[in-house]
Amino acid sequence: MSKDWLNDLRGKMEDHTEDVPDGLWDDIRSELFDEDERILGAVPTDVKGQIKNTTPKLTTIIYRAVSVAAILAFVFFGINHLFINSNEKKIEESDDSKTESVIAQSSSEEIKNDRNSYSQNDIFKNDHIGRIFKDSLVRNKSSEIIKNLLKGDVAHVFNSDEQQKSSDFNNQNQILSQENNAKSNDDNLKGNEELLAINELDKKPDLPKIKTNKSWMVSVLTGNASSGSAGQVPGYATFNGSNMSISDVFHSSSTELDPLTQVLLANQDQQVDAKIKHKMPVTFGASVYYNIGKRWGIGTGITYTKLSSDLHSGSDLNYIQSDQTIHYVGVPVQVNYNVIKKAGFTGYLTGGTLIEKAVSGSLKTKYIVENILKDETEEELSSKPTQISVNAAAGVQLNITNRLGIYAEPGLGYHFKDNSTLNTIYKEKPLNFNLKFGLRLSLD
Amino acid sequence: MEENKEQILAKRLLAKEEAAWKELFGAYSGNLSYVCSRYIIEKDDVHDVLQNSFIKMFRSIDSFQYRGNGSLKAWITRIVINESLRHLKQNLSLKTDTDLDTIPDFSNDDEPDLESISKESLMEMIRSLPDGYRTVFNLYVFEEKSHKEIAAILGIAENSSASQFHRAKAMLVQKVNEHKMIKKAHYE
Numbered sequence: 001m002s003k004d005w006l007n008d009l010r011g012k013m014e015d016h017t018e019d020v021p022d023g024l025w026d027d028i029r030s031e032l033f034d035e036d037e038r039i040l041g042a043v044p045t046d047v048k049g050q051i052k053n054t055t056p057k058l059t060t061i062i063y064r065a066v067s068v069a070a071i072l073a074f075v076f077f078g079i080n081h082l083f084i085n086s087n088e089k090k091i092e093e094s095d096d097s098k099t100e101s102v103i104a105q106s107s108s109e110e111i112k113n114d115r116n117s118y119s120q121n122d123i124f125k126n127d128h129i130g131r132i133f134k135d136s137l138v139r140n141k142s143s144e145i146i147k148n149l150l151k152g153d154v155a156h157v158f159n160s161d162e163q164q165k166s167s168d169f170n171n172q173n174q175i176l177s178q179e180n181n182a183k184s185n186d187d188n189l190k191g192n193e194e195l196l197a198i199n200e201l202d203k204k205p206d207l208p209k210i211k212t213n214k215s216w217m218v219s220v221l222t223g224n225a226s227s228g229s230a231g232q233v234p235g236y237a238t239f240n241g242s243n244m245s246i247s248d249v250f251h252s253s254s255t256e257l258d259p260l261t262q263v264l265l266a267n268q269d270q271q272v273d274a275k276i277k278h279k280m281p282v283t284f285g286a287s288v289y290y291n292i293g294k295r296w297g298i299g300t301g302i303t304y305t306k307l308s309s310d311l312h313s314g315s316d317l318n319y320i321q322s323d324q325t326i327h328y329v330g331v332p333v334q335v336n337y338n339v340i341k342k343a344g345f346t347g348y349l350t351g352g353t354l355i356e357k358a359v360s361g362s363l364k365t366k367y368i369v370e371n372i373l374k375d376e377t378e379e380e381l382s383s384k385p386t387q388i389s390v391n392a393a394a395g396v397q398l399n400i401t402n403r404l405g406i407y408a409e410p411g412l413g414y415h416f417k418d419n420s421t422l423n424t425i426y427k428e429k430p431l432n433f434n435l436k437f438g439l440r441l442s443l444d
Numbered sequence: 445m446e447e448n449k450e451q452i453l454a455k456r457l458l459a460k461e462e463a464a465w466k467e468l469f470g471a472y473s474g475n476l477s478y479v480c481s482r483y484i485i486e487k488d489d490v491h492d493v494l495q496n497s498f499i500k501m502f503r504s505i506d507s508f509q510y511r512g513n514g515s516l517k518a519w520i521t522r523i524v525i526n527e528s529l530r531h532l533k534q535n536l537s538l539k540t541d542t543d544l545d546t547i548p549d550f551s552n553d554d555e556p557d558l559e560s561i562s563k564e565s566l567m568e569m570i571r572s573l574p575d576g577y578r579t580v581f582n583l584y585v586f587e588e589k590s591h592k593e594i595a596a597i598l599g600i601a602e603n604s605s606a607s608q609f610h611r612a613k614a615m616l617v618q619k620v621n622e623h624k625m626i627k628k629a630h631y632e
Contacts, residue, residue: 006585006613008558009566013586016563017474018481021491025469028498033462 274313278425282306283436289336297336304329305356307424314368321366326424328387330356344399350409351392358384361422385420389413397440408437450516457505465502472517476524478567482582483528485571489535497527525587529597532579556620560627569619577612584609 287301304327311322334352341347361381367374393411400406413434415426425432456464476494484490500523508519558566573581579598583589584605591609595602 005556005558010585010588012558013478013563013566015475016478016567018478018567020473020477021487021494024473024491024494025466027491027495028469029462029466031495031499032460032465032502 273315274311276309276311276423278307278309278428281425281434285330285332287332287334289334289440294341295338297338299332299334299336299352301332302329303332303354303356307426309424317371318369321368323364324361324381324423325364326361326381326422327359328356329359330354330387346397346399346405348395348397349393350395350411351390353388353390354413356387356389358387358422360384381422383420383422385418385422387415387418387426389415389426391434393434393436395436405440406437407440408435410435448513450513451510454505454508454510454516457501458508460502460505465498468501468520469498472520475517476520479521479524479586480528482567482570482586483525483532483579485575489531493527493531494524497524500527529579532575533598556617556624558620561620561623565623569616569623572619573612573615577608577615580605580608581612581616 283303283305285301285303287299287303289297289299291297306325306327308323308325311320311324313320313322332352332354334350336348336350338346338348358381361384362378363381364376364378366376391411391413393409395407395409395411397405397407411434413432415430415432417427417430453464453467457468473494476497477490480490480493480497484493497520501520504523508516510516570578570581580594583594583597584591589597591602591605594600594605594609598605600608
């Protein structure tokens with residue numbers, strides 16, 4: 001048969017040589033014998049097909065050090081910032097402690113904070129509760145993650161990501177917060193949304209296997225804009241930004257028991273201010289990247305953003321407190337350019353646009369006279385604006401494993417006017433600094 | 445007992461002596477480049493795969509066992525092949541060679557005479573085979589793997605390996621014949 005010629009072929013080619021790729025030995029030498037590298041114990045443990053080392057190792061070390069420092073700084077910044085925010089919230093709430101709902105809220109928050117400082121040994125005490133909540137474990141966990149993120153316990157978020165152990169702990173916290181109806185409803189809502197994102201993530205690896213140059217990536221991102229913003233105007237104000245008109249006052253004073261009237265009456269002889277405080281936007285998302293060649297990539301995905309703002313109108317004892325919450329679902333389109341790609345490290349520039357549609361919004365208003373809750377109203381926001389923004393950022397990504405990387409992406413975003421009367425942080429500060437960080441998973 | 449050159453080199457490699465690794469590179473990189481470029485077409489990728497291979501050798505040299513002359517070369521070649529396959533698996537699907545039916549089937553199993561064809565031309569022909577065919581062909585002919593082994597390595601069905609191999613062989617015969625015709629025409 002024809003096996004002979006194949007044997008001939010093998011024999012003939014056995015000692016064949018081809019040109020050695022240019023600079024190969026230099027790269028290998030710098031990879032293996034660079035003294036600095038060996039002292040650092042950084043002989044690469046993560047060998048990847050498309051990683052190319054063409055410059056001396058020292059630069060890699062610098063890149064790594066810079067990126068680690070950058071990520072740490074961002075995380076620290078995030079924690080710090082969130083912490084400040086939650087502190088402010090607590091102070092406000094303890095002022096309001098005469099109203100029942102607020103008492104519940106702040107006390108559960110305090111308990112939670114205490115819990116956070118306990119050692120993990122305490123966590124396992126609640127075995128049976130853990131079992132009861134087993135089936136809703138995933139949801140509890142994810143909602144807890146969000147809650148912690150909102151509260152500023154970023155370190156804990158990472159913890160619970162890493163250690164399944166802490167899910168009992170999460171259950172416990174979840175129970176605590178479930179005691180507080182208004183709050184936990186809100187949290188469950190958030191939990192579901194996060195669950196959606198997680199489901200999406202789970203599903204994606206099961207899709208028909210895409211084997212194109214390892215170029216599809218799925219990432220989870222979370223981010224926040226630079227800071228909340230606070231504005232203050234004298235007198236009373238409403239959320240659409242205008243000062244309260246006389247007709248509002250006139251109409252609302254038609255009945256004697258009207259809480260608004262009570263607030264107004266109680267404050268008659270006092271200086272009043274309206275304070276609008278926009279909390280920082282919180283963004284979660286899942287995204288897919290497709291690499292075009294080694295340097296360029298385009299990406300899209302889905303994001304969820306929650307914007308909330310407080311409006312405090314009146315004096316310290318008698319005031320109207322409004323909380324506005326808007327939920328956005330958005331689709332980003334990003335272009336990435338990888339500037340540096342080293343073993344385990346990628347530095348890139350990214351730019352793109354994000355179209356967000358408000359899917360729901362609510363406005364809760366509390367009337368408080370002499371620090372006592374007189375009335376509470378809640379309304380759905382009818383206006384559902386579409387928000388368009390453009391952004392540019394520089395990011396660094398460190399690969400933890402072959403497929404999983406942690407990234408931090410500081411950048412600038414500009415939000416165009418949405419032609420609605422809604423007063424949001426986007427309107428107040430169209431151009432803002434933002435920071436996204438998260439995990440990025442690449443698919444084969 | 446006298447140690448031969450290869451054995452001495454292996455010991456020096458184990459000591460992670462830079463000069464020894466340079467020697468290894470000098471002695472074998474040409475052949476390894478050939479082995480690698482049988483599987484990998486892109487020049488940059490060949491560079492990356494070879495670099496990764498040497499890093500792998502460096503890190504796992506303590507697992508190398510000297511088993512007679514040529515065993516060092518066999519060991520490093522195996523690493524390069526594994527790295528090449530890993531790269532291929534990451535970067536393309538070996539399962540979905542859809543043009544399976546567009547290649548004419550050759551019934552004539554005549555044996556081409558390779559004597560008059562240069563190694564470079566043969567290499568060019570092998571490299572011009574579609575990725576999936578080429579990989580199977582390489583493993584079968586040069587690495588002397590059975591279709592069963594190839595199927596396990598590439599995660600494909602055994603009969604897929606066999607059919608891809610036959611197509612590859614047919615294509616190569618065709619290329620060899622075309623080459624000869626061109627050469628002949630050139631002389632006439």
